[in-house]
Amino acid sequence: MGLTSQTLLVLAISLSAAAFGTAVWLWPYLSRTTWRSMLGRIGMLLGIQLACLAALALAINNYFGFYGSWGDLLGTDEDGTAIIADGTAAVSHTNAVHILDHQQLPAPDGTAATTGGSLETVEIRGAKSHLSTRAYVYLPPQYGQPQYAQVKFPLIIALTGYPGTTENLITRLKYPELADAAIARKEMPPTILVLMRPTLAPPRDTECIDIPGGPQVESFFTQDLPTALGTAYRVGDSAAYRGVIGDSTGGYCALKFAMRHPGTYTAAVALSGYYRAEVDATTGDLFGGSKQLQRENDLMWRLRNLPPPAVSVLVTTSRHGESNYQATQDFLAAAEPPMKTASIILPSGGHNFATWSRELPQALPWLGRQLQAPRVNPVLAEAAPDAATS
Template sequence: MLLGATALALTTALAACGSTGSKPGSDAKPAAHTVPSATPSAPPSSTPPPKPSKVLMPTGPAADLRTVRTTGAGPILMTTLTGKKSGVSGKVWVWLPPQYNDPKYAKYGFPVLTLYAGGQSAGYNTWTDNQLPIQEADAQLSQQGQAHPFIMIMPVQNLDSNEAMALECSDIPGQPKIGTWMAEDIPDFVRANFRTVKGRDGWGVMGTSTGAFCSAKLAMQHPGVFKAAVPIDGYFTPDSPLWKGHEAERLANSPDILVSQSKADVRMLATSGGANAYETKLVKNWVAKAAAPLTIDYYEQPGGKHLTSDFKKMIPNTLQWLTKNLAGPQTD
């Protein structure tokens, strides 16, 4: 039945196109077979695809920032940030370089440098006062073309001045999740409020002493956020009493272990004071453990001691190193 139906359909189709029914000698001409013209393809677009943006504009909502100090390089602002991801509330200070509000830079995104202090840093940060006047140094160096104009973010490190409650920039089980606050909530806050370099290429972190521990640890744990770090005269083994009973978590937050195991594609500059033999040995031994793709430069400050006055002397060098290893202001 299928064969017969197919033959009938074919005969009908041929009759319709005139290929049957003409007799020999007839004047009838075979029907012309026409080939349907192909639909012309659209010409290739002459408009190139848009380039990926290098600038991330503020996403909001805007934070309540107020001036708490005026410097020769502009005001230092402060807010209390309650992190949506961590639930932690803490003070954050902000400095914007003079270029940020210059109309010539209105469409530029700026690199970000987060700064952590030594000691407990509960309710204060030594980068916000004259102890470590990094803002004035950056303003001067950027005017001379020797450093990027950085947005500077200066959070607290702890929520309690009692050393027995040191959080070591980590999510210690049963304690406030300050590690999440630092690595996720603070970058979210920065992106919500300021024009920044898109991606991690313009994001760095630096700290002294305990802040050095924090900067090294955060960069290795979060290489998707930070590209470069400068731990100044730091230590690298967690020793807070709050780790008691949580040894696995303590080791997972140890820069001494992360330096050879994290596989973080991060660049660092680790420093030590030359007058402190113990510190010099500790830092040099830690640097020697670094495993690729992590790279660590080492600088030993001649005659340097573990003092804020000596940390201050290294500000120009550290800003210049960060400038070599991070993207500067970007525009589309």
């Protein structure tokens, strides 16, 4: 029975109700002052509390999508482990990206489009980092149209928070639907989206860092991922074509990738992101005792001590409900040209999907407009005007 299945949640709620009813029924028999009755009352109360906590934890996990499976929760998932024995071997097209499933999406509501994009389930393998992960690749409707047959498309990497599940980017934040609608309304150019989570070595929260002696997550996202996607899809081969967006931990990673690797990503969006990596029980030792590595992953330190990168970033927060409000104001104040900044600041909103769903309809098109748009063959476009406007 899956961790996120409704059957398990209903069962847990039923057990909680049964435990409560049993306690009410047996309480008169346990009201004596004997040690057996006292132990019975203690056991009954503990049982009710454990049953209620289990049901509550399952409900919260199902809503926020912290863990997608028992293996994810227990840290036994193999997704993200090292899979390439020889790090010197070149990764070919078939080894870099495995396409596991392909599905056609319906046309977006409220637009004149005749069809939506498509969604592929893939496994991506990294040669340098020796890491792998599953992801979803959204292909815009134009990807299969004749006038775009030789065209390179812009690419957006969309990241969850930690621990997060990739499926939340589809079911809760609805990235494919938003992209379909924005492209159909010409609010952003036709763009390929790769939906994934930053947790490549579960259950560890690596904060997207190349950990000394540990997982090389930053190398995966800034070197392996663009290379692998370039072998499987028609994506642009320069930073001008690439952007990255994420929420919470994914937002921190997005900003860091653009600021530390402007030659890989030209723009980033952080939805409720933060600005430095925190070390806690989920991260372990991230820096191997290196104060310099710690500083380099502190985005505020970078703004104050290093030349600003020539990238565009959008950050979001809320005046009430978000803990990063002041830190975001400090980040915006510290950024200087050639770095360009933009922001979405809500009057109120918590650190949750509801808030990010309010911000994404503006944030995603903004990011798409920062990237190099596809350059269509004008002869083919003129020959197929209906397809070009779909």
